[in-house]
Amino acid sequence: MRRPIHKKYSLFFVPVLLSMNLIGAQDAYQRNSSADIQGYIFNLSLNDSTDQINGEAEITVNFKDKADAFTLDLIAKSDTFGMEITHIFESDKTANYSFENSKITITPASDSTKLRTFTIGYRGIPERGLVIDTTKFGQRSFFGDNWPNLARHWLPSVDHPYDKASIEFRITAPEHYDVVATGEKIEESYFGNGLKLTTYKEPAPVAMKVVTIGVTQFASRLLDEVYDIPVTAWVYPENRLDGFADYSVASEVLKYFIDNIGPYSYAKLANMQAKTQWGGLENAGTISYFENSVTGKNEVEGLIAHEIAHQWFGNSATENDWNHVWLSEGFATYFAILYQESVYGDKKRKEELELDRKQIFEYYGKNPSPIIDLSITDPMKVLSVNSYQKASWVLNMLRHKLGDGVFWDGIRTYYKRFQNANVMTADFKKVMEEVSGTNLKAFFEQWLYTKGYPEIKWDWSYRKGQLAITIEQRQKHHIFQFPLEVGVITNGKMETKTLQIEEISKTFEIPVTDRPDALILDPESWLLFEVKK
């Protein structure tokens, strides 16, 4: 997702350099040992007189090896908010379960490992996750806003991206509402009592962080079909024409990513104006954009590109662990830049990266930590300039290191291998090494597991046909290894030389014909570094 514009970063400080042997470490979430959720069907009843929801979740579980007890997340009722459970069945019999500390623990009736279905009845008022409020135009609205782990406020589930499952929403609501949700609409039935049932079904496995519904009065329109995928806009009726216009670029973006990365994973691509705590939230196939994203001035193309890029990275190839969220946010940030580069040229890439570079410097001054920071235990805190802008810069450097052809081959292979699955950084590294035939250990270690970037003091001189360039790394904690391009400008023309930097300080001697007028480090924005006096 895109962070809201005014979000404050949390401060954290990691004084110790983390080493590669922690690569397999997992975040703090307690995973089920044998239960693997295959599918959820959420029956939800919404009404106009209260904010209480009535729910029944049908959960299909595949037990690997043996049928151990398993847990689901659901925030329990306390005072006003939270959920109480009315019943839990295993098939049609009451299940053996406990509900403590917002964890449901179910012990299966037998040890056999076949697929089983559990049904959980529940009700209550969600404090978060499902935002029940009014739109900026005063219409009552219900919007899912789960990222990172707020699904548990309204949907009993394994509320962690490691266990993805197919999703079906069966929503019963007063018939004056328009209902959109994750998946393809497969039913809309009026009961004649003022209520309407709307059902959406997504067969692809989805993480709970990107499952959503939108229920309010919408204007909706089919914007386009891209390779049979319907691209739609769902906006407030008051914003109808401006919203359709602003979101129409989604079809161009979708086509670019399908053509360059691989097949899209979901039933549709809906673009929804929504109440969300984020600027945009990449819900699978049903993206939420902040209410004021609609202006009629086409001001959110970059945001739309970011959220659509997530459909491949984060949603379909999903980080298996919160500490590897750069595989979602860094990719979405860089692939939004790649899309914009394809439309507006390389100048746009450089502009975006230079803006991001400034943010990286500022952030590093306050938070000297690596992109993969295994000391973070709160999923909200994995979002930072590190996992967005710096990780995007890392992909830019990887692209330059491998060359465009190999980089894109690697990206396509990575997606093909991990579509609808889970990934860790090591998986991505392995694919890129295989495809490029290059050992990337040092590259990944210094850019993802090491804090900071090269802080360079430099100087040059010319004497008798020799250009001497001295490069000194000023940061103390790590000596980075990288190619540094130097633009040598002579008689108004620039020639680029590449210096291979591997030491703390070195003077490079380059024969030249004339005294250069000026030198520019990294003229094409391929290296994350800072010039230090």
Ligand SMILES: [Zn+2]
């Ligand atoms: Zn994002």
